[in-house]
Amino acid sequence: MGQSADLLSLFDDEPTLPRPAEPAPVPAVEPALTPQAAAPKPEPAPTPKPADVPSSAPLAAATGYSASSIEVLEGLEPVRKRPGMYIGGTDERALHHLFAEVLDNAMDEAVARHAKVIKVDLDADGYLSVFDDGRGIPVDPHPKHPGKSALEVVMTVLHSGGKFSGKAYETSGGLHGVGVSVVNALSDHLDVTVWRDGFEWRQSFSKGHVLGPIQQVGPSKKKGTLIRFHPDEEIFGVGAAFKPARLFRMARSKAYLFRGVEIKWTCAPERITDATPETALLHFPGGLADALSERIGQIETVTPAFAGRVERKGEAGAVEWAVTWSPIGFGEADGFVSSYCNTVSTPDGGTHEAGFRAALVKGLKAYGELTNEKRAGLITAEDVIANAGALISVFIRNPEFQGQTKDRLSSPEGSRLVEQLLRDPLDHWLTESPKQANQLLGFVIERAEDRLKRRKDKEVQRAAATRKLRLPGKLSDCSRQSAEGTELFIVEGDSAGGSAKQARDRTTQAILPLRGKILNVASATVDKLRQNVELSDLALALGVQPGNRFNIEDLRYERIVIMTDADVDGAHIAALLITFFYRVMPETIRQGRVFMALPPLYRIQAGALSEYARDDAHRDELLATVFKGKKTEIGRFKGLGEMMASQLKETTMDPKKRTLAKIELPSDEAEIEDLVERLMGKKAEARYQFIQDNARFAVADLDV
Numbered sequence: 001m002g003q004s005a006d007l008l009s010l011f012d013d014e015p016t017l018p019r020p021a022e023p024a025p026v027p028a029v030e031p032a033l034t035p036q037a038a039a040p041k042p043e044p045a046p047t048p049k050p051a052d053v054p055s056s057a058p059l060a061a062a063t064g065y066s067a068s069s070i071e072v073l074e075g076l077e078p079v080r081k082r083p084g085m086y087i088g089g090t091d092e093r094a095l096h097h098l099f100a101e102v103l104d105n106a107m108d109e110a111v112a113r114h115a116k117v118i119k120v121d122l123d124a125d126g127y128l129s130v131f132d133d134g135r136g137i138p139v140d141p142h143p144k145h146p147g148k149s150a151l152e153v154v155m156t157v158l159h160s161g162g163k164f165s166g167k168a169y170e171t172s173g174g175l176h177g178v179g180v181s182v183v184n185a186l187s188d189h190l191d192v193t194v195w196r197d198g199f200e201w202r203q204s205f206s207k208g209h210v211l212g213p214i215q216q217v218g219p220s221k222k223k224g225t226l227i228r229f230h231p232d233e234e235i236f237g238v239g240a241a242f243k244p245a246r247l248f249r250m251a252r253s254k255a256y257l258f259r260g261v262e263i264k265w266t267c268a269p270e271r272i273t274d275a276t277p278e279t280a281l282l283h284f285p286g287g288l289a290d291a292l293s294e295r296i297g298q299i300e301t302v303t304p305a306f307a308g309r310v311e312r313k314g315e316a317g318a319v320e321w322a323v324t325w326s327p328i329g330f331g332e333a334d335g336f337v338s339s340y341c342n343t344v345s346t347p348d349g350g351t352h353e354a355g356f357r358a359a360l361v362k363g364l365k366a367y368g369e370l371t372n373e374k375r376a377g378l379i380t381a382e383d384v385i386a387n388a389g390a391l392i393s394v395f396i397r398n399p400e401f402q403g404q405t406k407d408r409l410s411s412p413e414g415s416r417l418v419e420q421l422l423r424d425p426l427d428h429w430l431t432e433s434p435k436q437a438n439q440l441l442g443f444v445i446e447r448a449e450d451r452l453k454r455r456k457d458k459e460v461q462r463a464a465a466t467r468k469l470r471l472p473g474k475l476s477d478c479s480r481q482s483a484e485g486t487e488l489f490i491v492e493g494d495s496a497g498g499s500a501k502q503a504r505d506r507t508t509q510a511i512l513p514l515r516g517k518i519l520n521v522a523s524a525t526v527d528k529l530r531q532n533v534e535l536s537d538l539a540l541a542l543g544v545q546p547g548n549r550f551n552i553e554d555l556r557y558e559r560i561v562i563m564t565d566a567d568v569d570g571a572h573i574a575a576l577l578i579t580f581f582y583r584v585m586p587e588t589i590r591q592g593r594v595f596m597a598l599p600p601l602y603r604i605q606a607g608a609l610s611e612y613a614r615d616d617a618h619r620d621e622l623l624a625t626v627f628k629g630k631k632t633e634i635g636r637f638k639g640l641g642e643m644m645a646s647q648l649k650e651t652t653m654d655p656k657k658r659t660l661a662k663i664e665l666p667s668d669e670a671e672i673e674d675l676v677e678r679l680m681g682k683k684a685e686a687r688y689q690f691i692q693d694n695a696r697f698a699v700a701d702l703d704v
């Protein structure tokens with residue numbers, strides 16, 4: 001099927017770049033500031049009950065924050081302003097992600113069986129070129145963008161692409177219509193050459209802006225697309241350059257992932273600083289089985305590799321895998337799993353890895369039953385995977401990833417497909433050679449028994465430690481003995497505590513559920529404080545003595561995270577807790593050890609796309625950008641206890657993905673002392689006065 005301009009669906013009213021005659025000013029770049037990396041500013045002590053605190057309008061008026069402060073970023077400006085949102089940062093990994101985006105598009109052409117050859121060239125001047133002999137990006141006028149070719153639309157409009165409907169591609173790595181436009185925005189120069197319909201076409205860009213209209217260079221019988229670009233030093237830093245070894249590795253994994261492609265690699269000799277070859281032909285008809293044997297080399301294994309490839313009958317979908325086990329580990333680690341979806345690498349795993357683990361566990365257990373090996377019942381996924389070296393590649397329609405860098409696969413189909421398609425070949429492999437099956441089963445059972453023994457030892461150790469420390473019973477402690485890298489989550493209520501327990505990383509995250517509102521320490525006497533069970537439990541869990549005998553060195557955790565519902569009650573509990581830390585152990589805040597978790601309030605979904613929003617404003621922003629023009633379903637979480645453990649983990653607890661707000665004290669501590677006294681203090685008159693003083697703004701707010 002030919003790919004033409006009308007297959008490049010896009011959101012009709014997407015803002016586009018200005019024509020070359022009126023170049024838009026390039027926004028100032030803030031390379032260090034990325035949404036993921038930026039530590040959010042601490043919120044002012046979270047808002048207690050509405051009766052206690054009026055609207056924030058007085059602050060707004062004082063700081064001149066008004067409609068004119070709200071900017072709308074047009075065209076590719078958001079990409080240059082916040083590159084982190086699109087490529088995960090501006091570091092070396094992010095720089096190489098540009099290559100991944102362009103190579104993914106070439107691979108999509110190959111997987112769709114339109115291209116056979118991909119060429120990757122790194123020039124002496126640092127330009128990187130990727131060519132594929134596929135259909136070529138369509139160059140005909142785009143029906144919805146008069147005066148622009150589809151090529152120009154693809155390069156300059158976010159969310160434009162031919163992979164939304166599944167008409168032009170079946171199982172593609174591309175799905176957001178963002179990749180190549182992001183590369184364009186972040187390159188100081190980019191040339192596209194397209195060969196299709198008997199002609200050669202060319203168009204050039206700089207920092208996302210067209211340098212001139214598309215040119216028909218002349219007749220040609222060739223077909224394909226060539227993208228040649230140079231990353232912008234304004235974004236990636238002066239001297240930022242592609243590393244040949246890294247590019248080569250990325251190109252080689254792609255070639256392993258699809259047997260039908262040949263990748264021709266060339267690198268200018270002056271760019272090479274290590275053993276990377278100047279030229280190479282990357283073509284691996286043996287697929288992942290070859291990749292695994294190359295990766296593990298001579299390492300001793302328990303059995304020969306279990307490898308294969310199965311396609312789903314009747315509809316698009318395939319799984320390819322290669323796995324083996326080593327009693328001595330694989331170099332740096334005991335085991336590794338590298339997974340891919342539609343040839344896109346998913347370093348954070350996802351559903352396909354879950355399906356793989358499930359299939360292996362179930363298969364081995366079933367084999368244990370068959371051979372009357374009762375101990376097979378002990379096996380868990382951890383035992384099977386901890387010492388495995390595995391490569392898994394799936395091909396599915398409309399995959400759902402987390403974020404534009406696609407580090408994790410979240411489509412539920414991933415696990416179903418892998419589990420289903422792997423079961424038969426695994427049963428076959430095990431029963432075909434009982435000797436190797438028994439060896440593997442024995443090896444995995446040994447791991448399970450080791451694990452159980454370790455757990456028992458640890459329980460004994462921990463129990464002894466707990467007795468010594470007198471930890472509160474409702475604390476679910478983490479297993480790490482030292483404070484380094486550990487966190488105590490203080491959560492609201494037992495049901496949220498239950499979800500948090502499931503969502504945590506047991507090694508480093510401890511959970512302490514609190515029942516209801518804690519004592520307001522701003523107005524409590526020392527005696528009352530000591531008698532309060534919730535607060536003394538909290539101090540016990542932290543390992544510290546409140547008041548004079550407090551010593552920050554005793555703190556049993558590196559971080560203290562307050563995790564309450566994203567509602568008014570939750571904010572009140574958080575305010576009470578912060579007041580407690582501020583009054584009773586202020587050193588914890590001064591040293592930056594107290595944080596607030598930021599759980600989402602909404603989940604927004606449109607087809608395969610799903611995002612979480614922190615609050616109403618964030619929801620509205622997402623609806624106006626990512627979900628613009630889409631039919632959405634919006635779910636509101638009533639509380640943390642209502643979230644599935646996996647959602648809570650992904651959005652709020654997993655250190656790799658979450659955002660925490662650090663609680664900080666303003667430089668003028670007298671000011672906060674005054675505010676705490678007025679808002680949290682005993683004197684209702686002070687609070688009343690505060691409301692009186694600010695009520696005017698609260699009313700104004702209601703009128704809006």
Ligand SMILES: Nc1ncnc2c1ncn2[C@@H]1O[C@H](COP(=O)(O)OP(=O)(O)OP(=O)(O)O)[C@@H](O)[C@H]1O
Pocket residue numbers: 008101104105106109132134135136137138154160161162163173174175176177178179180181182225
């Ligand atoms: N090498 C190529 N050959 C043919 N068409 C291409 C090529 N590169 C890009 N395209 C077209 O341009 C569109 C936009 O590409 P882009 O990389 O921006 O997004 P995508 O691949 O659709 O999705 P993602 O943002 O997930 O990568 C593609 O959907 C495809 O239709």
